[in-house]
Amino acid sequence: MLKIGSVVDNKYKILNEIGHGGMSTVYLAMNERANKQWAIKEIRKEKFANEDIVYDSIRSETELLKNLSHPNLPSIIDIIDYEGSILIVMDYIEGNTLRKALEEYGPQPQEYVIQWAKQLCDVLGYLHSQNPPIIYRDLKPSNIMLKPDGTIVLIDFGTARRFNTENNEDTTCLGTRGYAAPEQFGGYGQTDGRTDIYCLGTTIYHLLTGKNPSEPPYEIYPIRYWDESFSQGLEKIIIKCTQADPNRRYQNAYSLLYDLEHYDELDSEYRRKEKIKLISFILVVVLCIANAVGAATCHFYGKHVQTNAYETYLVDAEKGQSLDDMREAYIETISINPEEADAYIRLIERVYLEDNIFSEDEASEIRGILINQSNGHTYEELLQKNKLGYQMFSYQLGMAYFYNYEGTGNKQLSAYWLKKAAEGELPESQTARAERLGAIADYYTSLGMMDKTGDSKVSFKDYWSDLISVSEGNIVKDDNANTALVIYKEVASQICVYADRFNKDGVSYGEMELALMEIENHVQDDIEKAKVEKTDRIVELEEELEKNIEKARQVISLNKQETSK
Numbered sequence: 157m158l159k160i161g162s163v164v165d166n167k168y169k170i171l172n173e174i175g176h177g178g179m180s181t182v183y184l185a186m187n188e189r190a191n192k193q194w195a196i197k198e199i200r201k202e203k204f205a206n207e208d209i210v211y212d213s214i215r216s217e218t219e220l221l222k223n224l225s226h227p228n229l230p231s232i233i234d235i236i237d238y239e240g241s242i243l244i245v246m247d248y249i250e251g252n253t254l255r256k257a258l259e260e261y262g263p264q265p266q267e268y269v270i271q272w273a274k275q276l277c278d279v280l281g282y283l284h285s286q287n288p289p290i291i292y293r294d295l296k297p298s299n300i301m302l303k304p305d306g307t308i309v310l311i312d313f314g315t316a317r318r319f320n321t322e323n324n325e326d327t328t329c330l331g332t333r334g335y336a337a338p339e340q341f342g343g344y345g346q347t348d349g350r351t352d353i354y355c356l357g358t359t360i361y362h363l364l365t366g367k368n369p370s371e372p373p374y375e376i377y378p379i380r381y382w383d384e385s386f387s388q389g390l391e392k393i394i395i396k397c398t399q400a401d402p403n404r405r406y407q408n409a410y411s412l413l414y415d416l417e418h419y420d421e422l423d424s425e426y427r428r429k430e431k432i433k434l435i436s437f438i439l440v441v442v443l444c445i446a447n448a449v450g451a452a453t454c455h456f457y458g459k460h461v462q463t464n465a466y467e468t469y470l471v472d473a474e475k476g477q478s479l480d481d482m483r484e485a486y487i488e489t490i491s492i493n494p495e496e497a498d499a500y501i502r503l504i505e506r507v508y509l510e511d512n513i514f515s516e517d518e519a520s521e522i523r524g525i526l527i528n529q530s531n532g533h534t535y536e537e538l539l540q541k542n543k544l545g546y547q548m549f550s551y552q553l554g555m556a557y558f559y560n561y562e563g564t565g566n567k568q569l570s571a572y573w574l575k576k577a578a579e580g581e582l583p584e585s586q587t588a589r590a591e592r593l594g595a596i597a598d599y600y601t602s603l604g605m606m607d608k609t610g611d612s613k614v615s616f617k618d619y620w621s622d623l624i625s626v627s628e629g630n631i632v633k634d635d636n637a638n639t640a641l642v643i644y645k646e647v648a649s650q651i652c653v654y655a656d657r658f659n660k661d662g663v664s665y666g667e668m669e670l671a672l673m674e675i676e677n678h679v680q681d682d683i684e685k686a687k688v689e690k691t692d693r694i695v696e697l698e699e700e701l702e703k704n705i706e707k708a709r710q711v712i713s714l715n716k717q718e719t720s721k
Contacts, residue, residue, distance in 0.1 A: 158183055158198055164243060165236050168196060184248060194233075197244040197312075214242055221313055224286075225568040227516070228279035228309055249309045254297035254363060263366035266386060272300070273360050274416050275308050278520065280356065281409035284349040285572070291347050295355035296335045297362060334370030335359060338400050350402040353412060357397025357405075364390075389415075389422030414524045466493045473502070483507045490525060494535040497545030500525075501552050509638075512693070514560040519569075522553065544581040551577035551590055558593055559642045567597035585634040592626045616654060616661035623647055624671055632682040640682065641697035644675045648704035655711045659719075665712050672705050 158170050158181070168185040171193075175182035180199045187194060199214065218235045225231075234245040254272070257264060276295070283290040294312065301309040337354035339347055358369045358376060365382045369375075376398050379386045393415050399405045406412040415422065469492060473485035486507065489499040500522075508518045526536040540546045554573030559565045571594055578590035599619045627647050631640035651658070651668050659665060679698065688694070 157181060157200075158196070158241075158243075164196065164238060165234075168194065168245065170196070185245075193248045195230075195246050195248040197246065199242040199244070201240055201242065214244075218244055218313075224283075224290075225566070226279055226282045227562070227566075228275055228307065229282075230309055230311055232313075249301045249303065249311065251301050251303040251309075254300045254302055254308070257302060258297055258363065258366060263383075264363045266364060266390065269360055269363045270390070270416055270419065271306070272302075272308050272363070273356065274413055274520065276300070276310070276356055276359075277409045277413035277416065278516070279310055280349070280352050281413065281523075282569075284352070284409060289349055291349065292352050293336070293340065293347055293355070294332055295352060295359050296332050297359060300359070332370060334368065334374060335362075337402070339402060348402070349408060350405050353397050353405050353409065354399075354402075356412070357394050360390075361394055361398070387419055387423060389419040392422050393419060410523055410527055413520065414527050417520070417524055466496060466499075470498060470502070473499070474506075479507055479510060487525060490535065491528070491530075494528075494530055494538040495542050495545070497539060497542060497549045500539070500549045504552050504556055509556060509560055510693075512560060512696075513563045514556040516562060519557070519561065547577050547579060547581045550574070551582060551586055554590065554593070555639065555642075558597070559646065567599075570594075571597040583634065585629055589626055589631075589634075592622050595622050596626065616657045617663060619654075620658050620661075620663045620667075623650060627671075627675065627678075630682050631678070632686065632688060637683050637688045637694050638697065640678065641694065641701055644678065645697065645701050645704050647671060647675060648701065648708045651708040652704065652711050655708070656715050659715065665716050668712055669709070672708055675701070675705065 158164065160170055160172055163169050164185070167187050167189055169188055171184045171186055173181060174184045174195070180197050183196045183198065185194050185196045186192070214235070218232055221229075221232045230247040230249055232244060232246045234243075236243040236245065254264075280292065280295075283292060292310070292313070295310075299310065299312045301311055303309060335355050335358045337347070337351045339351060361376055361379060362368055364379055364386065365377075367377075367382065376394070379391045379394060380388065393412070397405055397412065406415070466489060469485060469489040473482055473489055483503065486499045486503040490496075490503070504514075504522070508514050508522075526534060526539075528535045530538060539549065550573045554570045554577050557566055557570035557573060561569060574590045574594040574597065578587050578594065580587060582590070596619070599622070624647070627643050631643060651672070655665070655668060658668065679701070682688075683694075683698075
C-alpha cells in the first residue's frame with residue numbers, strides 16, 4: 157500500500173486514503189508542481205494470478221479512456237508501474253457515491269433518480285458511440301459519484317472493454333452479480349451496449365426501492381410492488397431494461413433516454429386518453445377515405461395539404477411571443493414533415509442559440525426529436541432522405557456543439573455532426589469549414605491531455621494553420637454574421653491561451669498580431685461596410701470579440717517582453 161506523505165513519480169504527494177475495494181485502494185494526491193489534487197487508484201499486482209496479462213489489460217483500457225472527453229466521465233491522465241502496484245492517476249471528484257446516499261438516506265426520490273438516469277444514458281450513449289464501442293459492464297451505485305451540484309460522474313472502468321464484432325462471446329465474466337446482465341455470465345453471447353442498459357435498469361431499481369439486487373431475494377420486482385406511488389411508466393421502463401433477452405431490451409441508450417424524458421406518457425391514464433384521441437382520429441380518416449375520389453387524388457391533395465401546413469406552421473413559429481412558444485411550434489412543425497430541414501435548423505438557431513448557449517437539456521431534446529418515429533422510421537432517417545437538408549442540419553448542430561455547448565463548446569461532441577456535414581452537398585466553403593473544424597476537434601483532445609501531463613502531444617504549428625484556415629474568407633457571406641463573430645472570438649481566445657506555445661512551435665508573434673488585424677478587417681469589411689443588420693446578438697458578439705482581441709494583444713505583448721529579457 158502507498159504510504160501517506162510519500163511522493164510517487166517525483167510529483168504526486170499522497171495525502172490520505174479516500175476509498176477501498178476488494179482489488180484496489182484510492183488515494184487523494186497533490187501534484188505540488190501544478191498545485192492540483194488528483195485521485196490515484198492503486199491496484200496491487202499480487203491480487204492477480206497472471207500479473208503481466210492483468211497489467212497489459214489495465215494499461216490498454218486506461219489508454220483508451222485517456223482519449224475520451226465527456227462531462228460525466230473523469231479524465232484519466234497517467235498509468236504508473238510502481239513497486240508491485242499499478243497506479244492510475246485521474247481527476248479527483250468531489251462528492252460521494254450513490255451507494256453512500258442509499259446507506260445514509262435510503263431510497264432516493266423518483267425525480268432525482270430520473271435526472272441521474274438521464275445523465276447516465278447520455279454518457280453511456282457517448283461510450284457506445286465510440287469506434288469500436290466501449291462497454292462499461294459494471295454500472296451500480298458504488299461506481300457513480302454524485303457531485304455537490306447534482307451532476308453525476310461515472311467512475312471505475314476496471315471492467316470496461318471494446319466491443320469486438322468477431323467475438324461470439326466474452327472470454328471473461330466481469331461485473332457485479334445482481335446488477336450484471338445474464339450475458340456477462342454466459343448464455344446470450346458477448347456483452348454489448350444492451351448489457352449496460354440492463355445494468356442501468358438494475359441501478360435505477362436499487363436507487364428507487366432501496367432493495368439491493370445483489371442481496372436476497374435476488375430478484376427485480378416491479379417497483380410498484382414496493383411502493384404504489386411510483387410511476388407506472390417508470391416501472392415499464394425498468395422492466396424493459398432488465399429483460400433477460402438483450403433483443404427485448406432498449407436497443408440503445410438514446411431510446412431509453414427518450415422514454416425517461418416521457419415516462420409519464422407511459423402511464424395507463426395518459427395512454428387511455430391518447431387511445432381515445434387515436435380512435436377519434438381513425439374515424440375521421442375513415443370518413444375522409446370513404447369520401448375520397450381516388451387514391452391518387454387523395455395522395456396529391458395530402459401532399460399539398462402537408463406542404464401548406466408545414467409552411468404555415470413555420471411562419472407562425474416566427475410569431476411566437478416567447479422562446480417556449482417558438483420551441484413548441486418548431487417541434488410541432490417538424491412532426492408535420494420530418495423530411496424538411498428548416499424547422500430543425502430554426503429550432504437550433506432561433507431558440508437553442510438565442511442565449512449563445514447550447515445546453516445539455518437542449519442537446520438531449522434534439523436527440524430525442526431525432527429518434528421519434530413516423531411510419532416505422534426515425535425522424536433522422538426521414539431527414540436523411542433530404543441529403544442537402546440533412547447536411548445543413550448537421551452543419552448547424554455541429555457548430556452549436558463546437559462553439560456553444562454548455563457555454564464553452566465541446567469539440568469532441570461536435571465531431572460526428574461535422575463529419576456528416578462535410579460529405580459533399582454543402583457549398584464548398586462550408587464543406588471545407590466542417591472538415592477543418594472536425595480536425596480541430598481532434599486537436600482539442602490532445603491539447604487537454606497535454607495540459608494535464610505537461611507533455612506536448614500536438615504540433616501547435618499545425619494547430620495554428622488549421623485554426624487560421626477556418627477563419628479565412630467571407631464567413632458572413634458563406635454563413636452569417638453570428639457564425640463569423642463566434643469563429644473570430646475562438647481564434648482570439650486561443651491566442652490568449654496558447655500564444656507562448658504557438659510561438660515555441662514556430663508561429664511568430666507578428667503572425668498572431670497579423671491574424672488579429674485580419675479579423676478586425678473582416679469585421680469592418682464584411683459586417684460594417686456591408687451594413688449587416690445589427691441584432692442585439694451581433695452587437696453583443698462584437699463587444700466580446702473586441703475584448704478578446706484586446707486581451708490577446710496584451711498576452712502577446714507580455715510574452716514578447718519575457719522573450720526579450
